[in-house]
Amino acid sequence: MVPVHTQFAFAAHIPAAGYQWVSPNDVKLRKLVDTEKRPVPDCDVLLIQAGQPNHDEEQRVWRWPDTNPVLFREFADLSTDDLDALLGFANENGSLGFGHIAVCDPRTATSYPNCLVWEDPEYPGGRAALLLGVETYREWVTAIAHLKTATTVFDRLQARDATGMRKYLVWHDTGAREAREHLPTHLSDRDKYRRPDGAWYLDTHPHIADKESGGSARINDYIATGTTPTRYDDPLTVGWTWLVQAVNHQLRNRVSPQLWIDPDGRRLIEQLHPQDLLSAMWAQLYRAMTAGKIYRNCKACAKWFEISGDDEGYTTRRMYCSDVCRVRAYRGRRDRAAMIAAAGKSAKEVSEQLAAEGMETDLATVKKWVRNIKPRGKK
Numbered sequence: 001m002v003p004v005h006t007q008f009a010f011a012a013h014i015p016a017a018g019y020q021w022v023s024p025n026d027v028k029l030r031k032l033v034d035t036e037k038r039p040v041p042d043c044d045v046l047l048i049q050a051g052q053p054n055h056d057e058e059q060r061v062w063r064w065p066d067t068n069p070v071l072f073r074e075f076a077d078l079s080t081d082d083l084d085a086l087l088g089f090a091n092e093n094g095s096l097g098f099g100h101i102a103v104c105d106p107r108t109a110t111s112y113p114n115c116l117v118w119e120d121p122e123y124p125g126g127r128a129a130l131l132l133g134v135e136t137y138r139e140w141v142t143a144i145a146h147l148k149t150a151t152t153v154f155d156r157l158q159a160r161d162a163t164g165m166r167k168y169l170v171w172h173d174t175g176a177r178e179a180r181e182h183l184p185t186h187l188s189d190r191d192k193y194r195r196p197d198g199a200w201y202l203d204t205h206p207h208i209a210d211k212e213s214g215g216s217a218r219i220n221d222y223i224a225t226g227t228t229p230t231r232y233d234d235p236l237t238v239g240w241t242w243l244v245q246a247v248n249h250q251l252r253n254r255v256s257p258q259l260w261i262d263p264d265g266r267r268l269i270e271q272l273h274p275q276d277l278l279s280a281m282w283a284q285l286y287r288a289m290t291a292g293k294i295y296r297n298c299k300a301c302a303k304w305f306e307i308s309g310d311d312e313g314y315t316t317r318r319m320y321c322s323d324v325c326r327v328r329a330y331r332g333r334r335d336r337a338a339m340i341a342a343a344g345k346s347a348k349e350v351s352e353q354l355a356a357e358g359m360e361t362d363l364a365t366v367k368k369w370v371r372n373i374k375p376r377g378k379k
């Protein structure tokens with residue numbers, strides 16, 4: 001059996017009626033609890049399922065995020081101020097998978113019937129509670145900021161942009177003790193007890209005070225460098241260390257490798273099984289890193305597209321996401337050339353003007369386009 005490329009298996013389960021944002025008052029929220037005992041943020045705008053009861057499988061839609069290899073880049077680009085854009089993403093691709101339960105007053109059940117009414121042990125005397133599966137707006141903001149930072153860092157590292165990387169890195173001379181407190185639990189004792197002179201942090205908004213940053217878009221992470229860190233470390237090495245640490249942290253206990261046998265070819269298929277949408281998107285970044293993928297914005301429609309890193313020639317020069325966009329851009333350049341030529345410009349001037357407008361076209365092609373174009377007003 002010959003192993004083939006890693007596939008990525010995950011389907012999102014979206015309620016047919018979609019999701020909606022509600023305020024804690026709307027659902028008479030008593031408290032938020034987490035099924036995995038993770039920390040629960042303070043009350044905040046909540047994302048819940050909309051519509052009628054839909055425990056029925058037929059009332060749900062399955063979506064495979066793997067069919068969109070740039071989903072993690074689109075998520076990272078979402079504007080966190082735009083609640084409608086976040087809702088649109090959830091309705092298209094599913095919730096992120098935080099899995100909190102909102103314990104609400106059962107009197108809201110009439111307006112939110114798609115939920116369970118349960119005895120709440122903390123309210124003895126037969127006080128029922130209404131349970132809603134929720135995630136919070138702040139969790140979405142933080143999740144977007146994290147993935148945005150990771151993809152930006154990845155782009156800078158791939159471009160070997162040390163200056164750009166350095167802007168995110170902060171050296172704390174006094175960070176040694178603090179650094180030990182932040183050390184991940186999987187490090188060996190030797191790592192824990194060495195005494196660095198300081199520590200590197202990745203900080204996206206160093207000017208914002210820590211107190212103000214709860215649930216905001218600021219990412220401020222201690223970087224566990226493998227060797228004794230110094231302030232003179234190469235920014236690219238420190239950047240890679242952070243990126244690897246961030247990806248590993250997101251994948252830990254949330255994405256597992258699985259093997260499958262392809263019944264036709266009797267080939268071995270490696271798959272990654274993420275638990276939820278957020279880990280699935282981090283798994284996309286993981287795969288981008290291991291496969292050396294490159295990402296670009298289409299010159300015509302600005303959408304992200306992926307270029308395989310092992311295909312050096314044609315694909316790395318690619319500027320457009322699809323043939324449709326490539327053809328549209330070609331026609332755009334040709335029509336613009338005709339318009340400039342009609343104003344009485346020579347082929348060379350047309351070519352220069354196109355270049356100035358970001359539509360570089362070689363002179364031979366321009367000559368071919370404008371050969372039969374008569375300047376307006378001349379016979």
Ligand SMILES: [Zn+2]
Pocket residue numbers: 298299300301302303320321322325
């Ligand atoms: Zn395009």
